[in-house]
Amino acid sequence: MSDLEVRVWRGGADGRFETFRVARRASQTVLDVVTHIQRHLDTTLSYRFACRVGMCGSCAMTVNGAPRWTCRTHVDKVAADGRLEIGPLGNFPIVKDLVADMREFFDKWAAARGQFKGGATRGEPFARVEPTSVARREADAGIECIGCGVCYSACDVVKWNRDYLGPAALNRAWTLVNDARDVGQAERLAAVAGDAGCHSCHTMMSCTVHCPKQLSPTRSIAGLKRATFKLALLAEDGA
């Protein structure tokens, strides 16, 4: 097999691509390529990974222009011509090389009231949630998000509007809106509405196209628009 020509981002926001040659192997993933470079060609290369099997969501990078999990991306799929360009996730500040700073991303989960807020005590019985209920199914549709940041990187609205909460945070909020046990709904819906929230989504569906879990944050955001509208109809105050 011929060698791969791999361009890898080095440095911070003002960095540049550096080219490496890596032997091509059968069933090779993009993460294998990055690991090979770090172990054998340049030990100063920084990147992030943990599980290697698509469970942790920490190895997401920009591969040939698209955000992807590098551990689940086979070289054959994305580098038919033997060239790879690997950079950190777009829309994130760069820490160094391929490592993106995730702080803003997760701060926005908190800003979207992504925390469960229960109202029951230990003394009360378990809530009964019918598995086939509409709310349970809506929550199920979005609950498998592992916070890899691929959708946030793919979203053009995030690029244009730095305050925008982003697809992952809004998807998380939608799963909680459908949680019958949660008692923080009014605050949550107020937090996800407006120019930084669900109403800024242009329904371009980049998040849905790129999500490695095949979730649809676009669908979740549409649900939030409906839910905030219902709240606005019912609300008497200016919440």
Add this chain to the structure above:
Amino acid sequence: MSARHAARLWAAQRLTAAVLAVCVAVHLVTIIYAVRGGLSAGEILGRTRGSYGWGAFYATFVLAAAVHGAIGLRTIAHEWLGIEGDLLELGMTVAGVALTILGLRAVFAVVGA
């Protein structure tokens, strides 16, 4: 912007989109019908002058377009020009009022005797 305000703008833009879908379809069909055998001001005015039906239709069209367009311009002003706060809401209101005045003026011009 309050959640309530955001939700209302969203609903207003969706509702006016639904109205515009019908209005644009009727308008396009009318254009195709009207240009058979040539187009003249006389023919158009002959159809619209004194017609309460066409007057109501185009007034509805204008109001829906003014609301829909003003909310859309608000989004563009926010995303592309970075305008925020009261200035953003004022700009949207001015755009909406201006589109309404200009549009209704045109409706009166073709419907009035």
